[in-house]
Amino acid sequence: MPLTEDEFFRLEDKARDLRLLTMDTSFWAGSAHVGGALSVLDILTILYYKYMKVDPQRPDWEDRDRFILSKGHAGVALASVFADKGYFDVTELETFNHNMSKFGMHLDRNKVKGLDASTGSLGHGLPIALGMALAAKSTGRNYHVYTVLGDGECDEGSVWEAAMACAHYKAGNLTAFVDRNGLSIDGATEEVMALEPFADKWKAFGFQTLEVDGHDMRKLSEAIDSALAVTDKPTMIICRTVKSCGISEWEGNYKWHYAGINEDTRDKSKESIRKYHAARRGK
Amino acid sequence: MAGGVTFNVIDAKDMATTEMYGNALAELAQKHPEIVGLTADLAKSTKIGVLEEKLPGRLYNMGIAEQNMFGVAAGMALSGLVPFVSTFATFASMRAGEQIRTDICYQNLNVKVIATHAGVSFGTAGTTHHCTEDLGIMRTMANLTVVCPADGLETVKALTAAYEHKGPVYIRINRGYDKPVYDSTDYDFELGRAITMHEGSDMTIIACGATVFRAREAAKILEKSDGIHARVLNMHTIKPLDTEAVLKAVKDTRRIITVEDHNIVGGLGSAVADVIASSGMGCAFLKLGIPDTFAPVGLQEDIMAYFGYDDNGILKAARELIGKVFEEKENWEDEV
Numbered sequence: 221m222p223l224t225e226d227e228f229f230r231l232e233d234k235a236r237d238l239r240l241l242t243m244d245t246s247f248w249a250g251s252a253h254v255g256g257a258l259s260v261l262d263i264l265t266i267l268y269y270k271y272m273k274v275d276p277q278r279p280d281w282e283d284r285d286r287f288i289l290s291k292g293h294a295g296v297a298l299a300s301v302f303a304d305k306g307y308f309d310v311t312e313l314e315t316f317n318h319n320m321s322k323f324g325m326h327l328d329r330n331k332v333k334g335l336d337a338s339t340g341s342l343g344h345g346l347p348i349a350l351g352m353a354l355a356a357k358s359t360g361r362n363y364h365v366y367t368v369l370g371d372g373e374c375d376e377g378s379v380w381e382a383a384m385a386c387a388h389y390k391a392g393n394l395t396a397f398v399d400r401n402g403l404s405i406d407g408a409t410e411e412v413m414a415l416e417p418f419a420d421k422w423k424a425f426g427f428q429t430l431e432v433d434g435h436d437m438r439k440l441s442e443a444i445d446s447a448l449a450v451t452d453k454p455t456m457i458i459c460r461t462v463k464s465c466g467i468s469e470w471e472g473n474y475k476w477h478y479a480g481i482n483e484d485t486r487d488k489s490k491e492s493i494r495k496y497h498a499a500r501r502g503k
Numbered sequence: 504m505a506g507g508v509t510f511n512v513i514d515a516k517d518m519a520t521t522e523m524y525g526n527a528l529a530e531l532a533q534k535h536p537e538i539v540g541l542t543a544d545l546a547k548s549t550k551i552g553v554l555e556e557k558l559p560g561r562l563y564n565m566g567i568a569e570q571n572m573f574g575v576a577a578g579m580a581l582s583g584l585v586p587f588v589s590t591f592a593t594f595a596s597m598r599a600g601e602q603i604r605t606d607i608c609y610q611n612l613n614v615k616v617i618a619t620h621a622g623v624s625f626g627t628a629g630t631t632h633h634c635t636e637d638l639g640i641m642r643t644m645a646n647l648t649v650v651c652p653a654d655g656l657e658t659v660k661a662l663t664a665a666y667e668h669k670g671p672v673y674i675r676i677n678r679g680y681d682k683p684v685y686d687s688t689d690y691d692f693e694l695g696r697a698i699t700m701h702e703g704s705d706m707t708i709i710a711c712g713a714t715v716f717r718a719r720e721a722a723k724i725l726e727k728s729d730g731i732h733a734r735v736l737n738m739h740t741i742k743p744l745d746t747e748a749v750l751k752a753v754k755d756t757r758r759i760i761t762v763e764d765h766n767i768v769g770g771l772g773s774a775v776a777d778v779i780a781s782s783g784m785g786c787a788f789l790k791l792g793i794p795d796t797f798a799p800v801g802l803q804e805d806i807m808a809y810f811g812y813d814d815n816g817i818l819k820a821a822r823e824l825i826g827k828v829f830e831e832k833e834n835w836e837d838e839v
Contacts, residue, residue: 282583329581329610337581341605347571348606351578351586354563358539359583378602381571388566 223441227270229501231437234304235265236497239466240490241300241310247486249296249317252325254489255476257297259401259434259461260289260368266440267366268301271448276306279333285363286336286352290345291370291399293478295327298335307334343376345369346396350386353394353454364448368397372404375413380425387426392451395444396427399434401463403474419458427456434459435500466493520681521619523655525553527662528587528617532558535666541576541588543569548678549589549619569594573602573614580612585666591625592618592634592675600640607671608644615665616673621651622712622764623798623806624677630797634675639769641673642742648672648694649742651763651771653684653715657739660692668694675712677764677803682716684737695740697748703732706758706824709749711738711771713803714762714791714812721817731825741771749778758787758824762812764803767792787827789820 246252272285289298303310315321322331326340337348349367356363406412422429428450432439447455464470467489532538540562546552555562565572576586595618607614625632641649652658658676665672701722710718715737725731761772772790779786791812798806807813
């Protein structure tokens, strides 16, 4: 079902608010993986506010849909989503990265309510997601498992081990996304380790493979609908995204993969995000 | 029957340790529907394949891809299943070491790793298929229980104990036939509690896995021909280590030998040495095993003899240690 106008604007406003909260949290933390947090944020928004069957009052509800942030360094964005959803109080984010805080930059499932798996080391999320998808079949539950990988992360061999197994086990209850912002720590993915032809690789590994603008809620929604309609194979949605999306001065610059955030940069970046979303809403 | 085994112990004597494991797992899985098995194209070699023969659909073959396999096991455990994962010890502990550490131990998940072909039990395969590092690696992983059973029947006991323990467990077993240490499963087995195999107060030989049989044989000869009374401890759980039994051995016997089918760096000997050093008590001490080198090609028995941790090697070490002179004080407390 295409997004209604109401849904579209509700999601747009939510994405803006979550970007702003992510910048506040990054400031409280002192520094964060801002670039990749802002590039993945629209994917997180549409999943948690449109598609996923979750209940913040029952984080361990057995029939809930699962989400694995395989690119665990974007934990600052996901923690903001959890706070906004009501898994815990937003003020708890003020301790992010502080000594003895429950929130480190890579989130810990045993401490952070709402989190389905601890991630941070790359190449681990797709295997864990597949385990959850196979467990659903084994236990007769019909939850869906979503995971988001970074594009640089796909250099890891374990991603392709898992990709092969997802197709082999016909994991139609698994949908993966790649946050294809084109940059990893040392520079452009195509210079560090070329991924293209990327979609062809996922197709060859047996995934229904879709490519969309990862900041377009309508396109994301269409892609997820297609993923849910196919039940005999996993789906990969390659999302073309912009690193640091929403902060015009930082967009597409790998130097903002990880950055210190002071009061001034926070305020300027929030102003930029407001302008970006106002323009995006008006499209 | 004790230990959850219903197959006949007479049959069991003709079974390789892995076969006993496969059968025992199938029986455990029959009783507990949340148990699933995973392997990486080693269903036949590790004998986890018995699970699939007896309970079709309960074993997932993940192909030759260990990192993915342990990640999948973590995902399954996060969703209410209890995965038992089997591959060779060398691939479990090293190829997928980070997945065991980060996906399984860090999240404290209920995954049981039964790593086969440990030590030099696949000796003729060469160093790529030996695993003389796993105890050292595994015992540094927080939340993980590390077990090295003495024979096939003890593997069955360990398997049941592992299922009953909530949290990750690593069990290392051998390829092929182990010399039977036990003739039934009718004995008390508790994770983290050493078992005295031979009484003695002149020295203590602390062994695990395939070396328990050899240590007990050596102790019998020492008693008969040398009049040396050696206590033999089956230290089947490397972590948590039975520190009480080690401290008692120091106090009672003041001479300790450890024996393991593993590098002498990092494994049982190192774990015992930690306890001795921290006790502040004087103790003559020898570690037997593979002396920080890669083992040559050969049968397990022969490699054990080559490096001096078979029956004869233990005898030689015991005779050397009994003659060692060191200062002893009546009141140990004064020395701490």
